[in-house]
Amino acid sequence: MDKVSLTSLREFTAARIAIGRVGNSIPLNESLKFKLAHAHARDAVYSVLDVDRLTEGLKMFNLPILHVHSKASNRAKYLKRPDRGRQLNDESIEALKNYTVESDIAIILADGLSAEAINENAIGLLEILIPMLSAVKLKIAPLCLVEQGRVAVGDDIAFGLSAKFSILLIGERPGLSSPDSMGAYLTYNPKPGLTDESRNCISNIRSQGLTHKPAADKIFYLVQEAFRRKLSGVGLKDNAGLLGQ
Numbered sequence: 001m002d003k004v005s006l007t008s009l010r011e012f013t014a015a016r017i018a019i020g021r022v023g024n025s026i027p028l029n030e031s032l033k034f035k036l037a038h039a040h041a042r043d044a045v046y047s048v049l050d051v052d053r054l055t056e057g058l059k060m061f062n063l064p065i066l067h068v069h070s071k072a073s074n075r076a077k078y079l080k081r082p083d084r085g086r087q088l089n090d091e092s093i094e095a096l097k098n099y100t101v102e103s104d105i106a107i108i109l110a111d112g113l114s115a116e117a118i119n120e121n122a123i124g125l126l127e128i129l130i131p132m133l134s135a136v137k138l139k140i141a142p143l144c145l146v147e148q149g150r151v152a153v154g155d156d157i158a159f160g161l162s163a164k165f166s167i168l169l170i171g172e173r174p175g176l177s178s179p180d181s182m183g184a185y186l187t188y189n190p191k192p193g194l195t196d197e198s199r200n201c202i203s204n205i206r207s208q209g210l211t212h213k214p215a216a217d218k219i220f221y222l223v224q225e226a227f228r229r230k231l232s233g234v235g236l237k238d239n240a241g242l243l244g245q
Contacts, residue, residue, distance in 0.1 A: 014177035037176040044114040044179035046075060049147055057123040061130050064142035068092035072148040085150035096160035103141035105133060106163035110149030114171030117182040121205055122169050128216040151185050158190035165226060166190040180206050186222050188232035198233040
């Protein structure tokens with residue numbers, strides 16, 4: 001396929017295609033763009049949750065807001081010891097004990113590998129999703145912000161809050177064109193010790209990927225199916241597009 005044919009595809013992807021060449025190399029402008037994208041990806045890994053702004057934004061939902069922390073005390077430990085990011089520290093475990101009333105859903109915001117993704121996308125998604133959950137009478141636990149968290153930390157939190165289901169929003173590993181990509185991990189009957197086959201994942205939630213409204217629709221569909229079938233993970237498929245066929 002020649003450059004002219006490839007150029008038309010740039011309308012549909014942020015991937016580096018049809019960038020041209022200069023001798024055996026790529027044009028200087030494209031080389032500089034690549035280096036800038038790489039810098040953005042590295043910066044995303046070391047970005048931090050804007051706790052104050054997120055807390056202020058979450059207040060609109062009139063729910064308690066908890067700020068907790070994993071066993072990874074800082075970013076260096078988080079990157080070198082993934083196991084510590086999967087568990088809450090002792091102080092956070094104690095904090096959860098003040099909220100033991102059973103609920104249907106725990107919603108957790110974790111920095112993951114791109115706090116920037118949470119800062120940019122979490123509130124916008126929840127503005128759509130939480131009213132949908134409330135409309136079908138699902139009781140939502142206190143909202144949780146967790147620093148230095150990995151996916152499995154949602155199991156500890158939801159279990160500690162006596163929630164039947166967890167929705168974990170987390171910053172995904174940044175790519176060279178997506179430093180702000182957020183993922184949603186959904187788990188029925190969350191508890192410590194679960195592994196990835198127990199969860200459903202919706203990925204690439206961001207303005208240039210899966211935008212907030214369709215992402216909220218997908219999450220809501222899977223939540224309803226999970227409660228109906230009492231499971232999540234590999235046994236639960238997204239068949240929403242097949243309905244009515």
